[in-house]
Amino acid sequence: MHKTKTVFFVITILGSLITMFSNSWISMWMGLEINMMAFIPLIKKKANSATAEAAMMYFLVQSVSSSILMFSIIMSFLWENNEVMMTITFMSLLVKLGAAPFHMWVPEIMSKMDWNSCILLMTWQKIAPLSMIMNIKPQENVLMMTVMLSTAIGAIGGINQTSLRKIMAYSSINHLAWMMITMKTLNNWIMYLVMYSVMTATICMTFKKYNMMFINQINSMNLSLVEKITYMTSMMSLGGLPPFIGFLPKWMIIQAMMKTEMVVIMTIMVMFSLITLFYYMRTMSFMSMSQASLNKWLVVKSKSPLILWNILLNLSLPMSMMINFT
Numbered sequence: 001m002h003k004t005k006t007v008f009f010v011i012t013i014l015g016s017l018i019t020m021f022s023n024s025w026i027s028m029w030m031g032l033e034i035n036m037m038a039f040i041p042l043i044k045k046k047a048n049s050a051t052a053e054a055a056m057m058y059f060l061v062q063s064v065s066s067s068i069l070m071f072s073i074i075m076s077f078l079w080e081n082n083e084v085m086m087t088i089t090f091m092s093l094l095v096k097l098g099a100a101p102f103h104m105w106v107p108e109i110m111s112k113m114d115w116n117s118c119i120l121l122m123t124w125q126k127i128a129p130l131s132m133i134m135n136i137k138p139q140e141n142v143l144m145m146t147v148m149l150s151t152a153i154g155a156i157g158g159i160n161q162t163s164l165r166k167i168m169a170y171s172s173i174n175h176l177a178w179m180m181i182t183m184k185t186l187n188n189w190i191m192y193l194v195m196y197s198v199m200t201a202t203i204c205m206t207f208k209k210y211n212m213m214f215i216n217q218i219n220s221m222n223l224s225l226v227e228k229i230t231y232m233t234s235m236m237s238l239g240g241l242p243p244f245i246g247f248l249p250k251w252m253i254i255q256a257m258m259k260t261e262m263v264v265i266m267t268i269m270v271m272f273s274l275i276t277l278f279y280y281m282r283t284m285s286f287m288s289m290s291q292a293s294l295n296k297w298l299v300v301k302s303k304s305p306l307i308l309w310n311i312l313l314n315l316s317l318p319m320s321m322m323i324n325f326t
Contacts, residue, residue: 004041011038012124019128025073028135029066032096032128036062039125043109043117054112061105065095083139090138096129099176100149107157107169115208118165122172122204123197130179130189143184148268150177155275162215164207167279168200171238174276177269178253185256192249199238199246202310206231209306219286230307232284233314239277243318 015035022028040059045051069092076085091102098106110118154174161167175196182189212218223231237244242251250273257266 008038008041011035012042012120014038016124016128020131025076028128028132029070029073032069032132033066035125035128036066039120042120043113045114050112051114051117054109054117057105057109057112061109062096065092068092068095086136087139087142090133090136090142093129093133093136094146097126097176098173099146099180100153100173101146103150103153103157103173106173107161107166110165110169111163113165115165115204118168119201119204122168122200123193126176126179126193130193133180134183134187134189137183140184143180144265147177147181148265150174150180151269151272155272158276158279161279164212164214164218164283167215167283168204171276171280172200174272178250181257181265181269182253185260185262186253188252192253195246195249196238198313199234202306202313203231203234203238205306206234206310215283218283219290221287223287226307228284228287230310230314232288234310235280235284236277237314239280240273241277244314245317246314248317 012035015031015033015038018031018034019028020031022031036059040055043051043055043058069089072085072088072092076082076089079085095102106121110121113121150173154170154172154177157173158167158170161170175192179189179192179196182192207213210217210221210223212221218231233244237246240246240250254266254270257263
C-alpha cells in the first residue's frame, strides 16, 4: 500500500474509533465525518473513471445522511427524548450503513470499486453507525421493519446478479439485518460483525488473488481441487450453513430469538438466508461439477497459506465440538 493510502487508512480507523468511544452526539458526528473524508481517497484509483464515480457517489450519499443526522441531533437538543427525532437519527444512520430501504447505493458503488475497498466498506465502515444505533435504542416497530426489509432485499436482490461484487453487496445487506436484530435480543452485534468480517475478507481476498469479477470467471478458472474445496466451504460458511463456522453466530441469534418468542421473524429470516445460500451455490455449481474435465497436466498445487487458514477457519466449529465431546 502506498504511503498516502496508509495514512488515509489509519485516519479511517481513527474516525470510527472516535465515534465508538465518544460520549456526545457532536463528537460522534465528527468521527463519522473524519471516517468518510479519509475513506474517499481509498476508493479512488489513478486514471480510473469508475472509481472516481464511486468516490463521488459515496461522498454524496454520506454527506446527505450526515446533514440529516446533524439536523436531528440539533433538534433533539431542543426536544429531549422526542421519538420522531430519534427515528430521523436512526434513518440517517441506516443511509450510512446502506440498510434497506436506503440500500440502492451499496451494490452500485461496490460494482465500481476494487476488492480492497469493498472489504473495508462491508466490514469496518459498519462499526461506527452500528455503535451509534446501539446508543439510540430505536423504536421496536421501526427496527423490525428495517430488519425484515434488509433480509428480504439482501436475499432477493442477489438472485439475478452475475457480478461478484454486487452479489457480495446484497449479501452484506442481508447480514446487516442479522446484526441489527442482535440489538433487540443479544446486544452482541460485534461478535457477529467480527465473524462476518473474517469470512467476507477471506472470500474477497480469494477473488482479488485470481482477479475474479463475474460468475463466469470462477467457472473458467483452472483451480486445483483444494482451492475449489476452500472456495466452496468459505461460501457455504458465509451463507450460515451448518457445520461451518458461519452458522455459529446465526445459531446464537436464533436461540436468543426463540427465548424472546420472536419465532415468526426468526422463521422468515432463516427462509431468506436459504435464498442467499442459493445464489452463493450458483457461483460454484458449475465449478464443483467440472472436476472431471480438468486438464490434469495444468493443475498447479497451490501452497498459499491463505488456503490452509481458510479451511481451518471454516471447519473450526465441528473441530471445536469434537474436542468438547471427547
